Amino acid sequence: MRLRLKGARVVDPGSIDDYKDIIIFDGMIEAVIDPSSPYPPVMLDSSDPSSVTKGLKSEENDTNYSEAGKIGVDNFPVEEGDTNYSEKGKVEASPTVSGEGYTNCSKEADITEIDLAGMVVVPGLIDMHVHLREPGQEYKETIETGLKAAARGGFTAVCPMPNTNPVNDNAQITAFMVNRAKSLGGTRLYPVGAITRGLKGENLAEYGDMKQAGIVAITDDGRPVENARVMRRAMEYARGLGIPVISHAEDLSLAGDGSMNEGIVATRLGIKGIPNAAESTVVMRDIALAELTGARLHIAHVSCEESVDAIRQGKKRGVNVTAETAPHYFTITDEAVAEYDTNAKMNPPLRTEQDRLAVIEGLSDGTLDIIATDHAPHSLLEKDVEFDRAAFGIVGLETALGLSLQLVNNGSLTFDELIEKMSKKPAALLNINNDIVPGNPADLTIIDPDAFWSVNPETFFSKGRNTPFAGYHLRGEVYMTMVQGTIAYHRTDGGQ
Ligand SMILES: NC(=O)N[C@@H](CC(=O)O)C(=O)O
Ligand SMILES: [Zn+2]
Structure with a gap:
């Protein structure tokens, strides 16, 4: 089962003190990401511009794209050669995007969320x-x-x-x-x-x-x-x-x-x-x-x-x-x-x-x-x-x-x-x-x-x-x- 610890302030002295979501898979920390970032991150396929939207949860606005571009610095294992990731993300920041109905990544997106607003997560x-x-x-x-x-x-x-x-x-x-x-x-x-x-x-x-x-x-x-x-x-x-x-x-x-x-x-x-x-x-x-x-x-x-x-x-x-x-x-x-x-x-x-x-x-x-x-x-x-x-x-x-x-x-x-x-x-x-x-x-x-x-x-x-x-x-x-x-x-x- 994949878990997303959502909305907490994460404090790991000397390295993190910020609002982050923690993704946990199979007992292990899989990723530490910005709260607005989708998970799993968008897998880009240049031949299919619409693929960028697949697997995303619907958000109020489209700012999650530029956030998605930041996933790499947020400890998510970005693939080698994926340097134009954020650029593509921006390109696809279309206002028509909605997370509804995108089932392509639904298997991976099967995440149980734990709402931790107001809480502090520490090691x-x-x-x-x-x-x-x-x-x-x-x-x-x-x-x-x-x-x-x-x-x-x-x-x-x-x-x-x-x-x-x-x-x-x-x-x-x-x-x-x-x-x-x-x-x-x-x-x-x-x-x-x-x-x-x-x-x-x-x-x-x-x-x-x-x-x-x-x-x-x-x-x-x-x-x-x-x-x-x-x-x-x-x-x-x-x-x-x-x-x-x-x-x-x-x-x-x-x-x-x-x-x-x-x-x-x-x-x-x-x-x-x-x-x-x-x-x-x-x-x-x-x-x-x-x-x-x-x-x-x-x-x-x-x-x-x-x-x-x-x-x-x-x-x-x-x-x-x-x-x-x-x-x-x-x-x-x-x-x-x-x-x-x-x-x-x-x-x-x-x-x-x-x-x-x-x-x-x-x-x-x-x-x-x-x-x-x-x-x-x-x-x-x-x-x-x-x-x-x-x-x-x-x-x-x-x-x-x-x-x-x-x-x-x-x-x-x-x-x-x-x-x-x-x-x-x-x-x-x-x-x-x-x-x-x-x-x-x-x-x-x-x-x-x-x-x-x-x-x-x-x-x-x-x-x-x-x-x-x-x-x-x-x-x-x-x-x-x-x-x-x-x-x-x-x-x-x-x-x-
Ligand atoms: N601290 C204590 O008062 N008692 C301890 C022993 C100890 O830690 O010295 C105990 O085992 O009860
Ligand atoms: Zn003692």
């Missing part, structure tokens, strides 16, 4: 940090519910972390995840393998085998690699394989048994704190190790000012380091814990206003390359308990775009910058080509930029309800998520 969003809990903790989330939540959040691809049970530290588990996702269709899954077997921090996992089975990076996320020599060796192997090492930066001896940010709020609540240095010291160590090994290092879930500073300095020195933060770190602070709300408990913890602003500054000056969710679903069993006994982690897939768009609405980021951070940068880091160009799979996120909606966890497709954002009013919502030309999510009328 599919990629969330490079999610926890899908399968295998092992399917009561919290499954690959199926996680991928549905991802599609609803506008993500065409996600990267599940290896802290499943069993751990994704071998090719069998990797293959299981990949196959499960393939059998489901919808949002794509690119697993991240473990750095060490069983996430124990001792012996390296088999990166080569896992890479063949589909991993795109390695990490012990959920736990730091405590031993610097182990981390160094991991970086050396990963470098050889051309995959990034993702660091969950945490000094366990400093974090101790803290369960929120160390500071005034923790003192007031009588909760043990985790200082910024528990994160930033390991960020600094891993940047030093990346400098030593030349590996590609990616810092996960950056929460505090000192980490942002360390990454900024590392980048200045030319270290191959990228970093992500999550929407909660630039939206709320440790004040959100005030009612002992376990839905505001995650690792690293929510920090102070100063840190929140430093994270936004890091996003806007490019120090923080990527926005990822760290989607960490838990059940009531782990969350409906005393604060210090509750599990760390919040869900994020279905609120990420809405929360992140607030940075655009309030002028902290441009829309292009946001799409860079939620789509293009993760794609580049993971070697995924999601440019909106003919020949690429039609993995697209369609955003309704002015829709107002409220976060209602009861409507989540995720099994997790553990969000601190319930009741938030947001502007900008996912309208449709398309993966390989198939609709993976479509907002029903009226929003949620």
